[in-house]
Amino acid sequence: MAELLVVEDDETIGTALTTGLRAHGHAISWQRTAHGAMAAVNGRGFDLVLLDLGLPDLDGVELCRRIRAALPGTVIVMLTARAEEMDVVVGLEAGADDYLTKPFRFGELLARVRAHLRRSATLPPADAVLTIGDLVVDVAARRVTLGGAEVQLRTKEFDLLARLAIDAGTAVSRETLMADVWDAHWFGSTKTLDVHVAAVRRRLAAMGDPAPPPITTLRGHGYRLESPAG
Known part of the structure; x- marks a missing residue:
């Protein structure tokens, strides 16, 4: 309940x-x-x-x-x-x-x-630690660090970044992000997604050095968290 x-x-x-x-x-x-x-x-x-x-x-x-x-x-x-x-x-x-x-x-x-x-349940495996360059997403702790410094993210911001981090370097469609982070049967505006992506970008950029891996907008498709290896 x-x-x-x-x-x-x-x-x-x-x-x-x-x-x-x-x-x-x-x-x-x-x-x-x-x-x-x-x-x-x-x-x-x-x-x-x-x-x-x-x-x-x-x-x-x-x-x-x-x-x-x-x-x-x-x-x-x-x-x-x-x-x-x-x-x-x-x-x-x-x-x-x-x-x-x-x-x-x-x-x-x-x-x-x-x-x-x-969606309160975590998206990646509960013990996953996702590392993209200097960015580390610790799912079990629900903690994100950039260059060792913790980044303060809200609940959905963390879920969104974790979902992008799973497929770092790969394009993830808007529909997939809405389904995985919000709901598989989502209906209505996806403005929520854009606002949350913008918020994650601001919080990462505010950390200063080192520079975070960028989240690239793929117009007409979705977003991609860039991987240094990619």
């Missing part, structure tokens, strides 16, 4: 989500305000957070940052009426792993929740 935090101030939506998710075997804590959400987060851990961005007492993006800081390994899915691409990108960069635009079908949300909970 997974523990989910629902942060939603709309009584109708919150009731529907809570009732529906409980009916599918999940333990639910429903909070209507950012203050209540942070009190819940500080009291216990959650496997996944469904976060409405339109809250009355605090901007949802700022709350997303605070939840991410408190629960670095927890999946956060934004629920937003803001369909504009920039709003989605800002939310993802604040620490969200995924988003759904209102109105959405409960079946779609349930599929996303199930997918993210399944």
Whole structure:
């Protein structure tokens, strides 16, 4: 049984989500305000957070940052009426792993929740240590180092880099990355993938020397983590 935090101030939506998710075997804590959400987060851990961005007492993006800081390994899915691409990108960069635009079908949300909970399992073998030049991805420890210095990555950023590292030097399609890192039956925008690739690039580049192996964009196909041997 997974523990989910629902942060939603709309009584109708919150009731529907809570009732529906409980009916599918999940333990639910429903909070209507950012203050209540942070009190819940500080009291216990959650496997996944469904976060409405339109809250009355605090901007949802700022709350997303605070939840991410408190629960670095927890999946956060934004629920937003803001369909504009920039709003989605800002939310993802604040620490969200995924988003759904209102109105959405409960079946779609349930599929996303199930997918993210399944993806909590590591992609490579649990004891794998992937070395690409000065970059080392230790799957068991969920640790990435560059030149011996640890790189701080969020949950999906680590999964994405690990997936690219498995096939370092080889092109990996967008469809494969979405299936392996998010869900085999993903439907909807792949903007999530692009934002996460950009975030991984920034975090690696911020380490300074040595230079990280680049992640090359293959337009119309996907991405490739370059291998020094390649």
